[in-house]
Amino acid sequence: MAEEHRQPAEQEIVIPRGLCRRCVRLVSRRVSDVPGVVSLRVDAALGLLHVWGDAAPAALLEALRSAGFSRHRCGDVRR
Numbered sequence: 001m002a003e004e005h006r007q008p009a010e011q012e013i014v015i016p017r018g019l020c021r022r023c024v025r026l027v028s029r030r031v032s033d034v035p036g037v038v039s040l041r042v043d044a045a046l047g048l049l050h051v052w053g054d055a056a057p058a059a060l061l062e063a064l065r066s067a068g069f070s071r072h073r074c075g076d077v078r079r
C-alpha cells in the first residue's frame, strides 16, 4: 500500500561544519560508492550532506564513519 514516488527520496545527514575542499571531495567519493545513492550534495558551510536515492541510512553513516567523519572535525579547520 506504499505510495510509489518517481523522485528518489532525499536524506539529510549532519556532517562537521566547515570541511575543507579535500574533505568534501572525500565525503562525496565515499558516499557515492554506497549502493542506492543516485546523487548527493555536500553543504560544507551548513554541515549538511544531502543524498538522493534509496540508500540505507546505516550504510551512509557507515561510509562517513569509514572516512572518519562521523563525529570528527576536519583536521584542516582552524578556529
Ligand SMILES: [Zn+2]
Residues within 6 Å of the ligand: 019, 020, 021, 022, 023, 024, 074, 075, 076, 077
Ligand atoms: Zn579537511
